[in-house]
Amino acid sequence: MKKNNMLLSVLMALVISFFSLTIMDYFSLYQSTEINGDEGGRLQQAFMNGGAIGPESFAFDGDGEGPYTGLSDGRIMKWEGDDIGWTDFSSVSPSNLLHDCRGSRDPKREDLCGRPLGLCFYKKTGELYVADAYSGLLKFGSRDKAATIVSKEAGGVPFYLTNALDIDQGSGVVYFTDSSAKYRRREFLSAIITGDSTGRLMQYDPTTKKTQILLSNLSFPNGIALSSDGSFLLIAETTTCRILRYWLQNSTFEVFSELPGFPDNIRRSPRGGFWVALHSRRSKLVKWLLSLPWLKKVFFYGSYVLPTSRIHGMVMFFKRMRNEGAMALRLNEDGEVIEVLESLGRRKMMLISEVHEMNDSLWIGSVIMPFLWRYKI
Template structure:
């Protein structure tokens, strides 16, 4: 962290993390949330309500499910990491444990295979797989996001890097597998600037792959990175490095900053986007336990 950034952080008064998180949601335009009431959720809900975000509380999972439809995955698969809707509003699409990306075709037709991330994938051995050791062959799609202008789906696959696939699906094409000569080891989450097409994404570790995530967390690995890919120039830029299990990414509504989580450090980092890797970055949420 630069000296100027450290001074900014040190001079800030630490406040309730739940309140900061609620304010971040409000700044992103969120006006309504729901959740199952519990110790963690109740504290957050109180802060959300205090800044005029409506919160619908349910007392158990069954009452929550009664308010919303449940889309059951095909038998034998699990692990939907994220969901996305295409430029026509169709979907959702989700990546699952056996390396496939599925598209919801409606209650009549259910789920259909849309794309895969591994060119080496063999359906006979991969379909329905729950074995992490097979992910390097079958693929493991994590982050998903559509470019609304082109209808292309960008995919962060834990083993195959950043990929893209057109609206007809099939085998996704790799667009980035390294940055500054350092290969991606655990490509994780992404978000897209819909004005420019720039993709912001995380590489959780430059040492450990997804199958060894528990080890990375236990030893406190701090080799994670926040990166951006520009489809116009095909260039990948490292925006932040030295992150503790860098995970989720969220771009602001005005596209002027991006938030990235450090899972094992229990932090959310704010990073300006308009100055590239020279832009200000600071901690905005930190668990003080």
């Protein structure tokens, strides 16, 4: 049996080597400084400074300024408007590594440089909370340039892939996800393919400074959003392509929405409901393949033959061949689809991680691309 698994792994490696593009090759096919057919110039790309990639999630401060976003080299940047562009706000990297980390796109350096994912301001104090994939839940004071670790474990189990967060602006309680207890961020595709279900939903109370586990045994819990009245949380479970609703008063949960693709982040819309970014579609073929136990083993062993970035490149290669883009859905508070965002002008969205509606614009992020999209609605 072991020999068969190894044979299949080698076969998969050969297929990937022949067909796949690296992530760097892939996004170079989609980036451009001008976009034609964008409905009168409503769509713009805002490229990141300094060579880093991956504006995965966004936050706006108490004055409505921003967005702020985290990058692959540990920096957190702030958008200062069309005339100025992006400026450095802070970094989660250790002070002695700031220079060496700047501009890094290497996933193998993320545990050294940090990888800020979800972020949100507690507007009463001006504090910025950050879910760093490797260091846990961090906080920047209103005048701090260096982060403080406020939580790095729950129930005696360290966080392994801290991912997304939202804050109750009344109480200051922070809700956040730890996507896996087995796989690091750079191994996210392996976590999804193997069906890992060690993810957790947590809450951190800044008054007691205690972290509590609300839900466990989740299949790659990713994005999270608190309802406008504070009564429930929505959690994107990427592997199962669904949104869960967790009721805070009685600690129960239910399936809120079944989705046609793999969800990443969730954000409330000022017009009502929630924006859910779907990184990619889940076709019938993909659904069938992910149900095969032997294939999960092949990808598990194959991830040791080639890095996840190459496996991901293969997946993206075939999506491009099929002209398959990402999409975003706006759901109402009953889980019904009320708006679909599938393309911008003549251009399909690819590899998106978040849609954040603010200041009459949709800010669209990607954990892979070196830019974000801004679409004026």
